[in-house]
Amino acid sequence: MANILVVDDEMGIRELLNEILSDEGHVVYSAENAQQARTVRDQLQPDLVLLDIWMPDTDGVTLLKEWSKDNKLTMPVVMMSGHATIDTAVEATRIGACNFLEKPIALQKLLKTVNQALERVLPKEDVFKSTSNVIKEYSTTMLVNAAEKTGIFDASRQVIDGESVLPGSADAELNPGHFDLPLREARDIFEKAYFEYHLKKTGGSMTKVSEYTGLERTHLYRKLKALGIDVRKAGSNGN
Template sequence: MANILVVDDEMGIRELLSEILGDEGHVVTTAENAQQAREFRQNGIPDLVLLDIWMPDTDGVTLLKEWQRDGLLTMPVIMMSGHATIDTAVEATRIGALNFLEKPIALQKLLKAVQQGLTQGPKASRPAVMYTQTAPAQTEHHEAIIAGNFNPVTVSETQHLASQPITAMSSDNLFSSSFGLPLREARDAFERAYFEYHLLRESGSMTRVAEKTGLERTHLYRKLKQLGVDPGKLAKKGG
């Protein structure tokens, strides 16, 4: 697992990269501009940075130059852009960027570049605690796995939980003292139970579930499909 900083002014790109890299087991922090990236770098050293070139306040190449000038370019940086020229890519590489990805970024190219960066990039110590700015739903998922040890629940157990008053629920229903599950399986199991719970509570209403979970409906549909959750079946049970 690595700490990865994603710097991009487009919210959709930040959310997509956070989801993909989070599914790979990494802890992702996002910054929407160069200033936020500067502040994050002052507080810790990420294992890898994905840096967009075109941003409204300061472009990625300029930020890369700043980090190099100030001795802060001690982590591998992968540049991203949908409009950069070959000269821009060459300049970024000359300054110290490890790689360059052209948008829209293909999934396999992204994962390969990240893996190469984490394997070949410079190693540096970092503070034990790093603050994050990930999407709320993803932050909750990561904190839930870290705070306790997950014990997967079945759909019937989730249905029972959904019928109980929220104030009567305890984290003991979801967590045990075992760290036996691999991180990916634990995260998927928690997310599955989390969405099944809300679907049952809201009688399968995707609109209300999207509001409760803080996700856009398109993102919610994609996440449910990925987890193998059938909203129709849960709606019938919830009803």
């Protein structure tokens, strides 16, 4: 987990990056201009800054120069822009930026760039930690709990070698009441339990849930929102 400062005058960009990086377990601070960025940098000492180049008051390159001159470039800085030239990117790198992200920012590129930048300042095991708490692996019992809670299965747990396991398909029965529901409603009940299980299993890591379920991250975000799933709450182990 890292403390990351996102500096961008566009609210939509700030909110999007905040959502994505928070779901990866990072603490995200936002600033809409250079003055706010200075304050957050001085007071909170972020581990990484994502800095937009084009801002109305002071542009990102000028702020980067200021930090470098004042010996405040103590954290990696990744520049962001949708209109910057190669010369601008080269200049920012010369001043001290560690990388450059072109807008619109591709999700996988963002996560890869953030991880690479954080490798400079954080222990490797902390870079890929998806939440602030270390979440133990959940057994298949968690799926049984989620399924029983939503009423999908009227199934008894089987205990094998002292561990609860999900009964086989021959032993599991759908709640008859669900056959009277419209297909979409019955499907939503199952999908909610399914995604909550995987969020718990991965400690709330959207990257891992995306890999396990085969859904692209953007689609996954929309799906969870439509199902009314709170990612942080679903990924908690309840401690």
